[in-house]
Structure formats: C-alpha cells, structure tokens
Amino acid sequence: MSPQVGVVMGSVSDWETMHACCDTLESLKISFEHRVVSAHRMPDQMFAYAEEAAARGIQIIIAGAGGAAHLPGMLAAKTSLPVIGVPVASRHLKGMDSLLSIVQMPGGVPVATMAIGKAGATNAALMAARMLALHDDALGERLEARRLESERAAEASSEELK
Numbered sequence: 001m002s003p004q005v006g007v008v009m010g011s012v013s014d015w016e017t018m019h020a021c022c023d024t025l026e027s028l029k030i031s032f033e034h035r036v037v038s039a040h041r042m043p044d045q046m047f048a049y050a051e052e053a054a055a056r057g058i059q060i061i062i063a064g065a066g067g068a069a070h071l072p073g074m075l076a077a078k079t080s081l082p083v084i085g086v087p088v089a090s091r092h093l094k095g096m097d098s099l100l101s102i103v104q105m106p107g108g109v110p111v112a113t114m115a116i117g118k119a120g121a122t123n124a125a126l127m128a129a130r131m132l133a134l135h136d137d138a139l140g141e142r143l144e145a146r147r148l149e150s151e152r153a154a155e156a157s158s159e160e161l162k
C-alpha cells in the first residue's frame with residue numbers, strides 16, 4: 001500500500017528537525033515515506049516527485065527546508081495536494097529566512113506554514129493527521145486521546161507550581 005503522507009526535506013541535515021514529524025506520524029499509525037528532495041539541488045527529481053505524488057496515493061506532502069526554503073512552495077506549484085511547510089532553523093538567521101521563504105507565497109499557491117523547528121515539524125504531522133482524520137474515525141480517536149493527554153500533562157505541570 002502506498003504511504004498516505006510524503007515527508008520531504010531539502011537536505012539530510014534537516015533530519016534532526018524533521019524526525020520529530022516522522023516520530024509523530026509513526027505514533028499515530030499514519031503511513032509515510034521520507035526522503036531528501038531539493039528544489040535547488042535536484043530540481044528535476046523535485047518536479048517528478050510533485051507530479052507523481054497524487055497518482056502514487058500520497059494525500060498530503062510535508063516539506064521541511066531551511067534558508068532560501070523554496071521547496072514547499074515549488075512542490076505546491078506542481079501539485080494540487082495539500083502542502084505543509086516546516087521552516088528549519090538556519091545557522092545564520094535562526095530560521096527567519098526559512099519562515100519568510102515558506103509563508104510568503106503568492107496568491108493561488110498555498111502552503112500551510114508551521115512554526116520554525118521541531119515544534120513546527122511535530123505540528124506538521126498533527127495537522128496532516130487532523131486532515132486525514134476527517135475521513136478516518138479511528139485516527140480521529142487516536143488524535144483526541146493525544147490531545148487530552150497533552151491537556152492533562154499541562155494541567156499537572158501547573159499543579160506543580162502550587
């Protein structure tokens with residue numbers, strides 16, 4: 001069976017951030033693939049990935065990239081699948097460059113942009129899960145259980161301060 005989610009990143013150096021996304025997908029039992037696909041360094045493969053994803057059964061693409069992070073936007077330009085972008089923290093500008101490159105898309109080419117770094121990578125997986133749960137009740141229940149667990153953890157941490 002083909003994976004539901006395609007997780008791509010501009011470089012293997014993004015894995016330190018993007019593994020949080022894959023760990024979260026795994027914990028929710030969502031099938032995914034992960035690979036390096038760079039708009040800048042391998043444009044032909046990037047185009048092919050975007051063009052073939054829907055036909056392969058991928059339902060959502062999550063793309064993480066840092067610096068001049070054109071990957072999510074270029075993928076969104078070549079497919080009608082939902083694309084979720086994760087700005088990876090860059091060495092010199094701490095990810096502000098990544099964030100602005102991903103979020104400031106022109107009208108007509110949407111990329112759902114998450115926060116910079118690992119929290120954004122985790123949220124990308126949770127956002128994809130929420131989309132998939134619209135047509136998957138069992139996944140919806142797993143998500144709700146996770147949401148309640150995190151609520152309880154936050155409440156418990158607040159109790160510790162008393």
Ligand SMILES: Nc1c(C(=O)O)ncn1[C@@H]1O[C@H](COP(=O)(O)O)[C@@H](O)[C@H]1O
Pocket residue numbers: 009010011012013014037038039040041064065066067068069070071072088
């Ligand atoms: N932003 C992009 C793209 C792209 O958008 O196509 N391809 C690579 N990169 C980014 O370059 C940064 C440094 O890459 P290296 O660590 O390989 O030098 C990575 O964060 C990657 O996402």
